[in-house]
Amino acid sequence: MSTYAEAQNIVGPSGAMMTVDSDSRARVRPRSAFDQAVIDGRAFTFASVTYDPDAHDTILAVQNDNLSSDFHVQRIVASSDTASQIQVFDTSGVTMAGTAVTGVNLNRSSGRVAQATAKADETGNGAQGAGYTALCFRDLLAANTAKTYEVGGAIVIPYGHVIGVDLTTAATGAAVTIIGWWDE
DSSP, rough: OOOOOOEEEEEEEOOOOEEEEETOOOEEEEEOHHHHHHHHEEEEEEEEOOOOOOOOOEEEEEOOSSSSSOOOEEEEEEEESSSSHHHHEESSSOOOEEEOOOOEETTTTTTOOEEEEEEEEEOOOOOTTTTTTEEEEEEEEEETTTEEEEEEEEEOOTTTTTEEESSSOOOOOEEEEEEEEEEE
């Protein structure tokens, strides 16, 4: 006679989870660095409000102000009412200027605040004038769409550096969100 058990979840000290299902198979799902950063209160989102940008405006820029941790970009979401090319770049030595953006902790029970300076309609950088010498990537953005760029932490912004997102075409409504996390 066989007895069957309900599925059980086992979470180890590292946060990795294993599920033992009813037919005695074990499944393991490791926790990503981003997932762990959310749990630890080290993951944040920075979002600009929709506004009317000129061509080559930096819609949103985030500067890493953490002396000891790099900022890893997990994803970028961009939208525009006009077809444009999006330019995602890194720069440094910038005096940030524009509309202040507050980073929102993705772990709402965490008391941590973002160690960053973020500005929408940022005007202090000269990346476009320098020809985007540290261009991370560019892509085409269709009119009246929102596009998500999943980079999985691959864009790493060290202390004092800025990640910025520009659109090359003037629009009447554009917005950008940058989601990322600090390493330990």
